Amino acid sequence: MRFARILCCAALAVCAFGVRAQQVMLDKVVAVVGGSSITYSEVENTARRLTESRREQGYTSDRDPMNEALEQLMMQKLLYNQALIDSVEIMKTDIMARVEEEVQDMIAREGTIPAVEAKMHNPIFNIRENLRRRYEEEAYASGMQREVIGKVTIIPGEVERFYRQTDKDSLPVIGDQYVYAHITKFPKSIDEAKRRARERLLEMRERIITGDAKFDLLARIYSVDGSALHGGEMEPATLQTFVQPFADALSELKPGQISEVVETQYGFHLIQLIDKKGNLYHCRHILIRPTYTTEELSEPDRQLDSIAELIRADSLTFEEAALRFSDDPYSRQNGGIVTNHELLEHYNANDARYTATKFLKEDFGNMGPSAIADFRTLSQLKVGDISPAYQTQDMNGNQLSKIVKLVQIIPTHVASLNEDYLRLEQMALNRKQEKVFGEWLSKKIDGMYVYIDPEFRDGEFANKHWVK
DSSP states (O other): OHHHHHHHHHHHHHHHHHHHHHHHHHTSEEEEETTEEEEHHHHHHHHHHHHHHHHHHTOOOSSOHHHHHHHHHHHHHHHHHHHHHTTOOOOHHHHHHHHHHHHHHHHHHHSSHHHHHHHHTSOHHHHHHHHHHHHHHHHHHHHHHHHHHTTOOOOHHHHHHHHHHSOGGGSOEEOOEEEEEEEEEOOTTHHHHHHHHHHHHHHHHHHHHTTSSOHHHHHHHHOOSGGGGGTTBOOOBOGGGSOHHHHHHHHTOOTTOBOOOEEETTEEEEEEEEEEETTEEEEEEEEEOOOOOHHHHHHHHHHHHHHHHHHHTTSSOHHHHHHHHOOOTTTGGGTTBOOSHHHHHHTTOOOGGGOOOOEEHHHHTTSOHHHHHHHHHHTTOOTTOBOOOEEEEOTTOOEEEEEEEEEEEEOOEEOOTTTOHHHHHHHHHHHHHHHHHHHHHHHHHHHSOEEEOHHHHTSOOSSGGGOO
């Protein structure tokens, strides 16, 4: 019996040693780029995410996921190191919001914080810190890559040459495209809702000034901006980073001072300047948007349904109704035809060349909640049909109602220069950017210290400069 216990203990000891050995192996350094190391576990986790992502998207790769993950991480480390050298700026508050969102998702999945800690073999503060480092490094790497390819431009001749030189079998197949029109209405009580929003913020301002409440606490409770997680605090930035009314108010503040109520396209703000160093303004804010009663939101629905009935009865055309009744300044002069103009303006990318009126199914997902609701409605219509009224939001989160008309569905086809110039232009630009970035990356690899563990040196790398 004693001998059996000894054997059992020996077996347990060997098992424990095996676990420890595996942990050491998983955490060993397999590559170094510049001053950044890459561990086996990092490669394994990245390979798993790559595989899961591909499974979700429905495609595979001939490359070994571990080698592909290692190359991805090496490129990220190189870009991260170069970003620090070049003083690339990132928005760290966005990173913290992303970290907190993922941590909360983990807690929701596992049920409790201890369950998350047990699964991750780490205390929750380490999990947060590891996620922060990972996302921050990814942000610096992405910022550096944008710096490299952001200066690449393309001219019409290059687009045409790209099209002529591309084998017809290699040209993209453009899926079904939707052309549609809409008529939008904001609640008539918008002025009253704005007044209520102003009064709420004025009340908050009074409470802060009199010491009855703290700015950051009210921001956490009431602000609808992502910065609410951090008490409304934003990363230091230049005035040009902010929309004009916000920037104008911020420029007049002294450290600690609180602004009057400021209206922008996003809603109403209270702003407090924390400090100013050079041309960088460090501030916090509270953002609230006008809110409505159920009756106030239903009123434009009824009006739009009445308009739709008149159009269906041929009492007026959709184009006439858009001009007379629509609150959308971008489309009402054009018969209600929807473009991506609002999206371009939202991202400060106003360029008439990129205005589009034909949308793929996947385009709707990039145009905000209103467009997603539009696609759900359009998918239930036939060409020429007009929808019932429904409620949605614009790009800035303002509530509105609309009706849509399905004008045309352009069937799936092989891309052509006349019909799909913008998409071909983007493809040609992407190709040129890839070439420029590849050349830049090769030069940086040659000039930076790179070590790869022998276990991975014979792997397949897209850029042959990694193995020296």
